[in-house]
Amino acid sequence: MELSVFIVKSIIILAVFGVSLLIATYSTWAERKIAAFLQDRPGPNRAGIFGLLQPIADAGKMFFKEDFIPRQANKWLFIAGPSLAMLTACMTSAVVPFGDTVLVNGAEVTVQGIDINIGILYVFGVVSLGVYGVMIGGWASNNKFSLLGAIRAASQNISYELAMGLSIIAILMMSGSLSLRTIVEQQHGMNWNIFFQPVGFIIFLTCAFAECNRTPFDLPECETELIGGYHTEYSSMKLGFYLFAEYINMFVSSAVIAVLYFGGYNYPGMDWVRESLIGGLGLNWGHNLATLVGTMVFFGKIFFFIFFFMWVRWTLPRFRYDQLMNLGWKGLIPLAILNVVLTGAGLLAGTRLLSWVLILGVVLVATIQAGTARKRTVAAGRLSKV
Amino acid sequence: MKLTNRSRKTDKSPMTIAERLYLPAIASGLGTTIKHFFQKKPTIQYPEQKREFSPVFRGLHVLKRDEQGRERCTACGLCAVACPAEAITMIAGEREPGQEHLYREEKYAEVYEINMLRCIFCGLCEEACPKAAIFLQPDKIAPAFYERDEVIFGKDRLVEKMDDRASVGIEKYTGVKS
Ligand code: SF4
Ligand code: SF4
Numbered sequence: 001m002e003l004s005v006f007i008v009k010s011i012i013i014l015a016v017f018g019v020s021l022l023i024a025t026y027s028t029w030a031e032r033k034i035a036a037f038l039q040d041r042p043g044p045n046r047a048g049i050f051g052l053l054q055p056i057a058d059a060g061k062m063f064f065k066e067d068f069i070p071r072q073a074n075k076w077l078f079i080a081g082p083s084l085a086m087l088t089a090c091m092t093s094a095v096v097p098f099g100d101t102v103l104v105n106g107a108e109v110t111v112q113g114i115d116i117n118i119g120i121l122y123v124f125g126v127v128s129l130g131v132y133g134v135m136i137g138g139w140a141s142n143n144k145f146s147l148l149g150a151i152r153a154a155s156q157n158i159s160y161e162l163a164m165g166l167s168i169i170a171i172l173m174m175s176g177s178l179s180l181r182t183i184v185e186q187q188h189g190m191n192w193n194i195f196f197q198p199v200g201f202i203i204f205l206t207c208a209f210a211e212c213n214r215t216p217f218d219l220p221e222c223e224t225e226l227i228g229g230y231h232t233e234y235s236s237m238k239l240g241f242y243l244f245a246e247y248i249n250m251f252v253s254s255a256v257i258a259v260l261y262f263g264g265y266n267y268p269g270m271d272w273v274r275e276s277l278i279g280g281l282g283l284n285w286g287h288n289l290a291t292l293v294g295t296m297v298f299f300g301k302i303f304f305f306i307f308f309f310m311w312v313r314w315t316l317p318r319f320r321y322d323q324l325m326n327l328g329w330k331g332l333i334p335l336a337i338l339n340v341v342l343t344g345a346g347l348l349a350g351t352r353l354l355s356w357v358l359i360l361g362v363v364l365v366a367t368i369q370a371g372t373a374r375k376r377t378v379a380a381g382r383l384s385k386v
Numbered sequence: 387m388k389l390t391n392r393s394r395k396t397d398k399s400p401m402t403i404a405e406r407l408y409l410p411a412i413a414s415g416l417g418t419t420i421k422h423f424f425q426k427k428p429t430i431q432y433p434e435q436k437r438e439f440s441p442v443f444r445g446l447h448v449l450k451r452d453e454q455g456r457e458r459c460t461a462c463g464l465c466a467v468a469c470p471a472e473a474i475t476m477i478a479g480e481r482e483p484g485q486e487h488l489y490r491e492e493k494y495a496e497v498y499e500i501n502m503l504r505c506i507f508c509g510l511c512e513e514a515c516p517k518a519a520i521f522l523q524p525d526k527i528a529p530a531f532y533e534r535d536e537v538i539f540g541k542d543r544l545v546e547k548m549d550d551r552a553s554v555g556i557e558k559y560t561g562v563k564s
Contacts, residue, residue: 038419042427315419366404373402
């Protein structure tokens with residue numbers, strides 16, 4: 001590898017790492033702001049303009065809090081828990097393609113940590129490792145609430161990983177590749193997978209919420225039942241790491257959703273933009289600028305999904321545990337299998353649009369049934385609106 | 387029996403498929419919250435922005451002086467009797483010759499203390515006072531405190547300063563301003 005290529009690659013890797021940390025930091029700020037706005041409050045606005053220094057103040061507070069390790073806890077595992085959670089959270093963004101390529105001295109360098117041909121499997125593997133952070137932390141705390149929270153986290157993640165994997169299979173059948181970059185390149189322009197895999201998208205989105213332990217699936221830290229769940233015994237920056245890892249996970253899930261279903265750095269009219277930039281600025285600059293625009297678009301999509309994560313969190317109440325398991329095993333997994341079968345049939349028949357049949361069918365059945373069902377009393381109807 | 391007209395009859399008919407799918411309900415819920423996202427926030431940014439007090443607000447006590455600057459209180463103790471929280475204590479003293487410019491009546495309060503931790507700001511002391519001496523100011527809040535002994539307000543903090551007179555609407559008792 002040429003030296004300049006090597007330098008550019010290192011810069012990209014560092015930038016990916018730094019940006020994911022920065023976005024996670026400011027996600028905490030965004031979460032508080034969005035929560036506040038959705039509840040008719042202004043949110044943090046004292047630390048700096050619009051409260052923008054709030055995450056730094058939070059981190060400072062976290063560092064100076066007493067770092068407490070319970071006497072009966074297993075000390076090393078107690079420390080390993082949050083470290084593992086943080087480590088696995090930071091590892092995932094390595095394979096996400098953040099942009100097209102940059103031209104350096106005639107060589108193309110991909111804007112991506114590393115392009116491995118099993119990218120999506122890597123994401124899955126690392127995300128499932130993340131549950132060890134929770135599990136170890138909960139177990140090492142030597143606290144029954146923590147243990148219950150950790151067990152819940154483990155069972156929930158296992159249940160939803162199945163449906164998630166099945167929903168991805170439909171995508172893989174269409175793209176024929178496990179590499180995230182290939183999947184993105186196939187969605188060139190407006191050929192986004194969401195138009196061919198709407199059911200898969202809904203399943204994947206739901207499972208992503210469950211994998212990130214976000215509301216409505218945040219049972220591992222359900223305060224009403226488990227105090228703080230797996231991080232009941234944690235304080236100081238160890239707690240901070242757990243919370244921070246959640247935000248990094250959220251960023252990565254948003255990125256993966258955008259890559260798999262919303263075309264990553266592709267946007268309609270990208271060819272025209274690239275051509276006119278190259279026409280105006282020459283091949284090198286034009287191409288690199290076009291890549292930058294694509295990366296911006298990608299981050300726009302990521303920010304939308306982060307916003308969506310928060311929006312849902314402050315809208316929906318938490319599931320009950322049996323509801324969660326019912327939804328996962330009896331709802332999403334059969335649906336995902338059906339989707340795989342339909343997609344396969346569609347590919348044999350030469351169309352990628354067959355999973356719309358599933359949506360149309362469900363909508364049709366639901367409207368017919370709602371039309372024939374006994375009307376609810378007016379009072380109850382009002383109640384549901386309030 | 388119907389107790390209120392807000393009661394509703396619950397409808398326990400089974401949910402339709404559309405309702406069991408969750409998704410329509412989730413979408414409408416998201417719509418509700420996003421509407422609030424763009425609404426005007428009713429928050430008042432406190433230290434910079436202050437809310438108008440109600441005209442009948444009862445705040446921090448003040449022991450008024452009369453128009454010549456003499457203390458009005460005569461240590462009759464009626465306020466202490468009226469106080470439901472037993473927050474007021476006082477020790478009466480006799481006015482010496484030459485102190486006429488300090489105290490209006492021959493008997494005055496040497497010590498007059500209100501325990502702000504006990505006080506419930508009911509304003510009964512103000513109503514009981516025959517000399518129009520004690521008032522609850524309509525524009526001052528009793529300050530926060532860090533130590534317990536800061537809570538007992540003596541005469542040093544209760545009696546009004548002549549250069550910073552409290553406006554409490556005393557005219558309606560005495561016919562004169564201040
Ligand atoms: S306001 Fe009420 S409670 Fe407070 S000192 Fe006066 S009478 Fe007592
Ligand atoms: S404040 Fe009024 S009621 Fe209380 S002792 Fe003085 S004169 Fe009497």
